[in-house]
Amino acid sequence: MSGKTYIFRGREILVDGGGDAAAAEAASLAACPDAFRCDDPQSGNTGIELPAGTEAPAGFRFLPIPSYFFAHDDAENARASRMKGLAQWHAKTRFCPSCGQALQPGSIGNSLECPACGRLLFPRIEPCIITLVTRGDELLLLRNVKDREGIYACLAGFVEIGETLEQALRREVREETGLEVKNIRYAGSQAWPFPDQLMVGFYAEYEGGEIRIQESEIADARWFRRDALPKLPRPGSIAWRLIHGRLEDNCARH
Ligand SMILES: [Zn+2]
Structure with a gap:
């Protein structure tokens, strides 16, 4: 099964006319120069964070994420929450807090690793x-x-x-x-x-x-x-x- 793409703009999620998370056809937005893309190896899904002010493409709209939660079941909400959390964490976690070196993808799951001091970071909860x-x-x-x-x-x-x-x-x-x-x-x-x-x-x-x-x-x-x-x-x-x-x-x- 191919993964699903979740596209966020701050506290909002991009949905199609049926209110479902915008599928791959809207992922062209990922080409937006300031968009941040995160591919989750565990779920196979992708999360994209768009900068504030990005317009929704024709046929799509931004919905507050809590409204999305209300409209979907717990399994779907867990997938969307995971991609929102991961995309946000990866977008904001760029440098090693111990030595300041730029971080690289780590060897375990969604971790990030410091090439200088070896510190391994995992998404925070x-x-x-x-x-x-x-x-x-x-x-x-x-x-x-x-x-x-x-x-x-x-x-x-x-x-x-x-x-x-x-x-x-x-x-x-x-x-x-x-x-x-x-x-x-x-x-x-x-x-x-x-x-x-x-x-x-x-x-x-x-x-x-x-x-x-x-x-x-x-x-x-x-x-x-x-x-x-x-x-x-x-x-x-x-x-x-x-x-x-x-x-x-x-x-x-x-
Ligand atoms: Zn370091």
Whole structure:
């Protein structure tokens, strides 16, 4: 089976009239002088990163990648996420962080290798926790300071060096809202290649404290009843799945 070509422009993916990833006929865009091409030896697929401002060819359009996730199944989303993450990592990883030499393709999979010092680099994944905190029938949802659409989402943050996922979750909840949580339960995960996150989803229950937001990051945090939810993140995101209890289905299938 011949590989599939995934063409990206930042957080968007090029799709054909049917909403599927643009096949080889659109790959002429790869000839664009500033395009970056990455061939994945493991999957046989290709990822192409286009510079901002590149126009879609006739019959194709750019779609936000989360919308693509919503429209496709988990197997296809894993393929698209992989190519997005790989193309992005290869496009931005040019020089050895130890000695500054230009990197070359490595001998293992998608690695890069330094010809001077031998350092081997692999595509990075940054683990992030995302959690839906509940208090009886109520859900804790937060609006980020960067949000311009009035969207309330689940609490999320990067795992720090030396932490377990559970410690990161407790720390993030405490920092962003001043609350304590208990009964942390794993719910499921999602690759989120913007640029390189693995979102690890959990449910947690309120244990104590009053909401005291971290104003540098959070514009508002409140308890919402299920029958009066605010504007939520779009379907296809792990936050939407956590809020609607759809991650368990996801885990059970795979
Ligand atoms: Zn080096």
